[in-house]
Amino acid sequence: MSMNFNFFINDVVNQAREDMVQAGYTQLTTPEEVDAALNQKGTTLVMVNSVCGCAGGIARPAATHAVHYDKRPDHLVTVFAGQDKEATAQARTFFEGYPPSSPSFALLKDGKIQMMVERHEIEGHDPMQVIQKLQNAFEQYCEEV
Numbered sequence: 001m002s003m004n005f006n007f008f009i010n011d012v013v014n015q016a017r018e019d020m021v022q023a024g025y026t027q028l029t030t031p032e033e034v035d036a037a038l039n040q041k042g043t044t045l046v047m048v049n050s051v052c053g054c055a056g057g058i059a060r061p062a063a064t065h066a067v068h069y070d071k072r073p074d075h076l077v078t079v080f081a082g083q084d085k086e087a088t089a090q091a092r093t094f095f096e097g098y099p100p101s102s103p104s105f106a107l108l109k110d111g112k113i114q115m116m117v118e119r120h121e122i123e124g125h126d127p128m129q130v131i132q133k134l135q136n137a138f139e140q141y142c143e144e145v
Contacts, residue, residue, distance in 0.1 A: 012051050013051060013083055016051060016060065019060050019064070020047060020063065023064040023067070024067065024076050025047060025076040026077045027077075027078055027084075028084070028087050031089075033087065034079065034091045039111045041110055042074030042109070043073040043143075044074065046107075046108065047063045047103070047105055048079055048081050048104045049103060050080070050102040050103050055102070058123070059103035059105075062122075062130035066131045066135055066138070069135050071143060071144050071145065094106070097113070098113070098118065099118075101116075101120075105134060107138075109141055114141050121133065
């Protein structure tokens with residue numbers, strides 16, 4: 001029984017990772033990758049992924065669709081909470097003033113946090129509401145593509 005459960009979890013995790021890669025996000029799996037990506041010049045959207053229902057039903061669809069906009073971040077990256085623990089912990093060091101939250105989104109500019117969409121702003125909301133929050137941030141902090 002536990003072997004089947006582990007297989008199921010691995011399948012869910014792999015699908016969640018693949019969803020983000022197909023949407024154009026770069027997976028960051030080590031603290032070194034996080035430091036390199038989040039210290040880049042320009043704007044970076046970080047999607048903190050997870051296996052919970054609100055990640056699959058709301059956050060990942062919002063991450064996919066929000067970037068189809070006139071203004072968008074220069075870089076799209078993702079870390080996976082509960083899976084790539086060290087990379088996620090390192091990413092959270094950039095989210096100064098915000099408690100750990102997954103799923104969530106952080107928008108950084110030149111390595112500095114500009115805004116965050118936390119789990120409580122995702123869970124129980126419609127994907128379109130999350131897309132709107134992200135695009136409002138893009139409007140404020142990002143350049144036109």
